[in-house]
Amino acid sequence: MLDKILEQTTIAIPASMLEFEVDSTWRRFVSQSGMPEAQILKYLEFQGQSKADFTANWRTDADHKLRVQLIMDKIKDKEAFTVDQSEVDAAAEEQLKEVTDEETRSYYKTMIEDDLKIKKTGEFLLANNSITNGAEIGYEEFMADHQH
Known part of the structure; x- marks a missing residue:
């Protein structure tokens, strides 16, 4: 459904937002790999790739993700959705069990809201x-249609 909205909407993503998103994905990748970034970069170099080469395909996904986020934010603001404080408190209680600093809790509660x-x-x-x-399709056809 969001892809249909994206097809009908022109959204220019600033290069700085795109770079930030790709860099965030890189940092998550490095963190999840459990290896130091220098070791990953050395491995890529050994494979004949640079960090830019390796992350180039991430740009399309990052662009799509950012456009979806911007559309969702715009709809959220236009429709002026509200949440009860009790909803926020319940979610915060569940997610912030270990956080005791009130300023930090307040910051995260805003994000939770x-x-x-x-x-x-x-x-x-x-x-x-x-x-x-839609029509039922096989895995190969689906993947061919959704390669970025």
Whole structure:
């Protein structure tokens, strides 16, 4: 559904946002690998690749992700979704069990509130749009259509 909205919407993603998203993905990749970044870079060099070569394919996904986020934020703001303080408190209690600093808790509660509004945005989109099943396709065909 969001892809359909994206097809009909022109959104220019600033290069700085795109770079930040790709760099964030790189940092997550390095962290999840459990290896030092220098070792990964050395391995890429051994393979004849640079960090830029390796992350080039991530740009398309990062662009798509950012465009979806911007659309969801715009819909969230336009529809002015609200969440009850009790919802925020319940989610914060669950997610912030280990956080005792009140300033840090307050910061994260703001993020949690926004996440809950984004969730309501998704529910709103599902409730207000018709979803029809398409033709059944095989894995290879699906992957061919969704390669970035």
